[in-house]
Amino acid sequence: MKQFIGFLRKEFLHIFRDPRTMIIIFGIPVVQLMLFGKVISTDIQNAKIAILDQSHDNITRKITSKLLSSGYFVLGEELLPGEDVESVFRQGKVKMVVTFGPEFEYNLERDGKADVQLLADASDPNTARILTNYASGIISDYVKKEKLQNIQLPDQINVEVRMLYNEGLKSVYMFVPGIMAMILMLISSMMTSISISKEKELGTMEVLLASPLKPIQIVLGKVTPYLLLSFINALTIILLGVFVFGVPIKGSFFLLMGESFLFILMALSLGILISTVAPNQMVAMFISLLGLMLPTILLSGFIFPIQNMPLPLRIVSNILPPRWFIVIIRNIMLKGTGIMYIWKETMVLIFMSFTFIALSIKNFKIRLE
Amino acid sequence: MISIQHISKSYKDVQAVRDISFEVQKGELFGLIGPDGAGKTTLMRILMTLLIQDEGKATMNGFDVIKDYKKIRNIVGYMPGRFSLYQDLTVEENLNFFATVFKTTVSENYDLIRDIYIQIEPFKNRLAGKLSGGMKQKLALSCALIHKPEILVLDEPTTGVDAVSRKEFWEMLKKLQEKGITILVSTPYMDEATLCNRVALMQKGKVLNIDTPRKLVENYSRKLYAIKSKEMHRLILDLRSYDKTDTAYAFGEYLHVTGKNDEVEASEFENFLLKKNHTKLQVFDNEPGIEDVFMDLMQE
Numbered sequence: 001m002k003q004f005i006g007f008l009r010k011e012f013l014h015i016f017r018d019p020r021t022m023i024i025i026f027g028i029p030v031v032q033l034m035l036f037g038k039v040i041s042t043d044i045q046n047a048k049i050a051i052l053d054q055s056h057d058n059i060t061r062k063i064t065s066k067l068l069s070s071g072y073f074v075l076g077e078e079l080l081p082g083e084d085v086e087s088v089f090r091q092g093k094v095k096m097v098v099t100f101g102p103e104f105e106y107n108l109e110r111d112g113k114a115d116v117q118l119l120a121d122a123s124d125p126n127t128a129r130i131l132t133n134y135a136s137g138i139i140s141d142y143v144k145k146e147k148l149q150n151i152q153l154p155d156q157i158n159v160e161v162r163m164l165y166n167e168g169l170k171s172v173y174m175f176v177p178g179i180m181a182m183i184l185m186l187i188s189s190m191m192t193s194i195s196i197s198k199e200k201e202l203g204t205m206e207v208l209l210a211s212p213l214k215p216i217q218i219v220l221g222k223v224t225p226y227l228l229l230s231f232i233n234a235l236t237i238i239l240l241g242v243f244v245f246g247v248p249i250k251g252s253f254f255l256l257m258g259e260s261f262l263f264i265l266m267a268l269s270l271g272i273l274i275s276t277v278a279p280n281q282m283v284a285m286f287i288s289l290l291g292l293m294l295p296t297i298l299l300s301g302f303i304f305p306i307q308n309m310p311l312p313l314r315i316v317s318n319i320l321p322p323r324w325f326i327v328i329i330r331n332i333m334l335k336g337t338g339i340m341y342i343w344k345e346t347m348v349l350i351f352m353s354f355t356f357i358a359l360s361i362k363n364f365k366i367r368l369e
Numbered sequence: 370m371i372s373i374q375h376i377s378k379s380y381k382d383v384q385a386v387r388d389i390s391f392e393v394q395k396g397e398l399f400g401l402i403g404p405d406g407a408g409k410t411t412l413m414r415i416l417m418t419l420l421i422q423d424e425g426k427a428t429m430n431g432f433d434v435i436k437d438y439k440k441i442r443n444i445v446g447y448m449p450g451r452f453s454l455y456q457d458l459t460v461e462e463n464l465n466f467f468a469t470v471f472k473t474t475v476s477e478n479y480d481l482i483r484d485i486y487i488q489i490e491p492f493k494n495r496l497a498g499k500l501s502g503g504m505k506q507k508l509a510l511s512c513a514l515i516h517k518p519e520i521l522v523l524d525e526p527t528t529g530v531d532a533v534s535r536k537e538f539w540e541m542l543k544k545l546q547e548k549g550i551t552i553l554v555s556t557p558y559m560d561e562a563t564l565c566n567r568v569a570l571m572q573k574g575k576v577l578n579i580d581t582p583r584k585l586v587e588n589y590s591r592k593l594y595a596i597k598s599k600e601m602h603r604l605i606l607d608l609r610s611y612d613k614t615d616t617a618y619a620f621g622e623y624l625h626v627t628g629k630n631d632e633v634e635a636s637e638f639e640n641f642l643l644k645k646n647h648t649k650l651q652v653f654d655n656e657p658g659i660e661d662v663f664m665d666l667m668q669e
Binding site: 002003005007009010013014017018202203204206207208209210211212213366367368369 | 421438447449455456468471512
């Protein structure tokens with residue numbers, strides 16, 4: 001035990017004496033969360049639009065002001081009838097043009113029907129889709145509430161849409177679980193694999209191996225500091241998510257931390273496994289970054305929905321641990337479900353941890369070759 | 370204390386050690402002498418239980434290097450060829466770390482390392498990476514000794530260390546030997562061979578000869594000349610082109626030269642070189658050193 005504590009002490013000294021390690025451990029999580037949460041947001045705000053109003057009546061003016069006061073749109077340009085709509089798009093001044101047909105109010109009052117055209121710049125299809133959705137939502141909402149209350153339309157089907165668990169469709173709800181998975185994966189796997197392969201590279205592993213230290217002591221000594229630090233990271237990310245971005249924790253906080261702990265353990269054992277294969281720090285970092293970071297971002301359902309991927313990628317995504325962890329946190333934080341609904345994903349993570357630990361022990365060499 | 374029997378070891382396409390056998394007695398200071406690539410490090414790593422030999426058997430204090438590797442790791446102190454301490458830890462932290470790893474404390478075995486550690490103690494709060502070469506070696510030796518090992522294995526401890534520190538280092542080894550520790554040390558420096566009780570001359574994975582340094586020199590039967598002139602570089606080229614020359618190597622300010630069949634007289638060399646217009650020429654008989662023995666063995 002004394003041996004182990006001595007080893008731990010040494011590991012913490014390594015970590016606290018190396019500024020780069022400290023930055024990776026404590027700087028990257030905060031910066032990344034802030035970046036994804038604030039800057040790289042897919043929410044639409046203040047998109048420039050143009051209005052082409054051929055009617056200029058009461059209702060079109062009201063709808064226009066509704067659109068512009070929604071916070072999603074600002075007026076980029078007011079077009080006159082007959083002006084070339086396409087040239088506005090080509091100049092890139094606006095993202096969408098809203099055109100009201102002639103005699104809008106009159107038609108609406110008489111027939112209960114009037115024409116609005118939404119033209120969007122679909123060179124960026126995602127934005128175009130979101131913009132037209134927002135705009136048509138605002139317009140039909142206005143018409144329904146303000147104008148048609150008293151008119152009884154026969155056999156009308158009212159479609160009511162509610163976005164459950166994230167009513168505002170805030171993208172940060174999506175990023176917090178994703179970032180958490182990514183950071184924990186990065187810190188835990190990369191840092192442990194680097195710190196073990198560093199000993200190999202600097203030749204200190206030779207002395208450790210020639211000493212009475214058992215392999216399990218070396219591995220545990222390497223892992224424990226990062227287990228603690230990663231756990232602090234998980235807490236930081238959750239706290240930032242809750243207090244800065246207003247992401248709720250609807251489910252049990254302890255279940256959430258328990259699952260995070262499991263995920264960290266899995267990532268650490270993966271880190272050890274990498275270090276048993278990597279001969280030096282460069283290779284360890286390369287495997288961790290390319291082999292873990294990229295798939296985590298692209299294939300785990302963090303940004304791109306797994307359902308939309310082609311079959312081979314969907315199969316690949318199943319072997320990525322973050323894919324399961326993201327489902328777990330989204331369930332706990334946003335839906336408030338308990339272990340009953342996520343036991344399958346939890347089992348997958350437990351199974352992965354055991355596999356990685358078993359493989360690491362099998363691969364850990366008590367000698368040099 | 371150390372017994373090596375027919376040890377062979379090869380890496381992918383290189384045979385690093387070929388059929389080596391020798392014994393090191395308890396309390397002996399035994400040297401492995403040879404150039405880079407002679408197989409010294411491989412042999413030491415096999416003894417340190419860090420590599421497994423392809424063939425043969427080796428024991429350290431009666432423990433087999435494969436079967437009883439755990440026992441060996443408790444009783445042996447090891448200093449690898451590269452500086453293998455933690456550069457980002459201080460001198461004191463390094464020493465304390467290795468003490469705890471070997472389940473002991475610095476104060477418990479302070480007697481053994483006092484003579485060595487006292488020289489680096491003033492710098493105990495300095496990071497190990499910021500020490501000079503000589504001080505690094507002293508720290509590494511202290512760390513290797515902290516658990517009172519019965520056997521000390523040192524892989525080229527004096528490579529890259531200045532002449533004064535080298536001399537000090539060997540004096541320390543002598544003192545440790547007096548305390549009953551068996552020491553196996555490797556070095557590429559021939560002059561250090563004379564400081565060992567016995568040496569094994571190694572080249573290309575083979576042991577050329579094992580004996581005390583003095584006997585090795587005594588058994589040297591060639592007739593050796595030391596030759597010097599004003600133009601040393603031309604001298605060595607000229608001598609090597611001379612048909613009566615067997616070998617000519619530079620040793621310090623002289624060339625050590627042997628003639629073919631050992632019957633070539635000093636005057637023959639002198640006349641040949643005078644014809645080649647060498648000035649300030651000196652040719653005389655020379656007492657052989659361990660280098661000459663080694664060079665001679667390498668020839669065969």
